[in-house]
Amino acid sequence: MVEAVETMDGWFSLHDLRKVDWAKWKLASKEEQTKAIEEFKTLLSSWDQVEKDKSGSHCMYHIVGQKADLIFIILRPTMKGLAEVETHLNKTKLAEYLIPAYSHLSVVELSKYAPQKDGVDPETLPEIQARLKPILPKYEHISFYPMNRKREGDDNWFTLEKNKRSKLLYEHSLTGRKYAGKVKQIITGSVGLDKWEWGVTLFAHDALQLKKIVYEMRFDTATSRYGEFGEFFIGNYLANDDLNTLLEIS
Numbered sequence: 001m002v003e004a005v006e007t008m009d010g011w012f013s014l015h016d017l018r019k020v021d022w023a024k025w026k027l028a029s030k031e032e033q034t035k036a037i038e039e040f041k042t043l044l045s046s047w048d049q050v051e052k053d054k055s056g057s058h059c060m061y062h063i064v065g066q067k068a069d070l071i072f073i074i075l076r077p078t079m080k081g082l083a084e085v086e087t088h089l090n091k092t093k094l095a096e097y098l099i100p101a102y103s104h105l106s107v108v109e110l111s112k113y114a115p116q117k118d119g120v121d122p123e124t125l126p127e128i129q130a131r132l133k134p135i136l137p138k139y140e141h142i143s144f145y146p147m148n149r150k151r152e153g154d155d156n157w158f159t160l161e162k163n164k165r166s167k168l169l170y171e172h173s174l175t176g177r178k179y180a181g182k183v184k185q186i187i188t189g190s191v192g193l194d195k196w197e198w199g200v201t202l203f204a205h206d207a208l209q210l211k212k213i214v215y216e217m218r219f220d221t222a223t224s225r226y227g228e229f230g231e232f233f234i235g236n237y238l239a240n241d242d243l244n245t246l247l248e249i250s
């Protein structure tokens, strides 16, 4: 039967990408720069506290290439909470030197394709709840890209029977499992929330594994026939104190 799969939805997610306005930043006095960085680090510390309290999560990466300089990924239990974080960020001094580059709004998503075990609703399981409200890894490298499932002629994900989609995603998961310990994925659903249907965020210790998993998945039918991709944003982990090094003008 062609029918939607039930999704399990967790924390709301904002991928917020910014460019540094280097020309403007260079004109700021050393004192202004230091004040802006320190104020921003205070904000980051308040997010760290939210994460310690397990009422949200976040991470910050330095994007390589011209599409952006920084990515902040913020997870919060409510859309209102996300908007508050975004507003706090915008009100900082440093934000005066940051230019919005891209954003993606979504919800951490798992779907109920797998058959239920012993009639237990997976959403009630603690391990599923932990995956829906994840503490984001702080691995060395990140890859974020939005994607769609294709609806073009015979290649239409949304006219495939549910058991066929389930089979294709199972095949997809087998490729994914080969990267256990090397790549961690967070899939966020954005149908009805943003232009693209999903956000894919991959974390890896070795940047090359990001290329390898995406390449290998290109040969899975779920991707080769039904995958469509937006921009890829690749970055290196940025700890709070690394902001000084990134923004320091000698």
Ligand code: VOV
Pocket (backbone or CB within 6 Å): 109, 110, 111, 112, 113, 147, 149, 169, 172, 173, 175, 176, 177, 179, 183, 184, 185, 187, 198, 200, 202, 213, 214, 217, 218, 223, 227
């Ligand atoms: C890192 C490994 C990895 C693993 C183990 C994994 C497993 C799984 C499972 C078991 C399931 C289905 C159930 C669910 O949980 O929803 C999914 C689902 C999904 N995936 Fe995945 N995926 C991985 C990794 C992984 C990657 C690298 C990509 C990007 C694809 C590519 O070509 O670049 C991706 C995409 C997705 C998407 C967009 C969905 C939702 C599809 C939908 O139509 O609903 N995913 N995924």
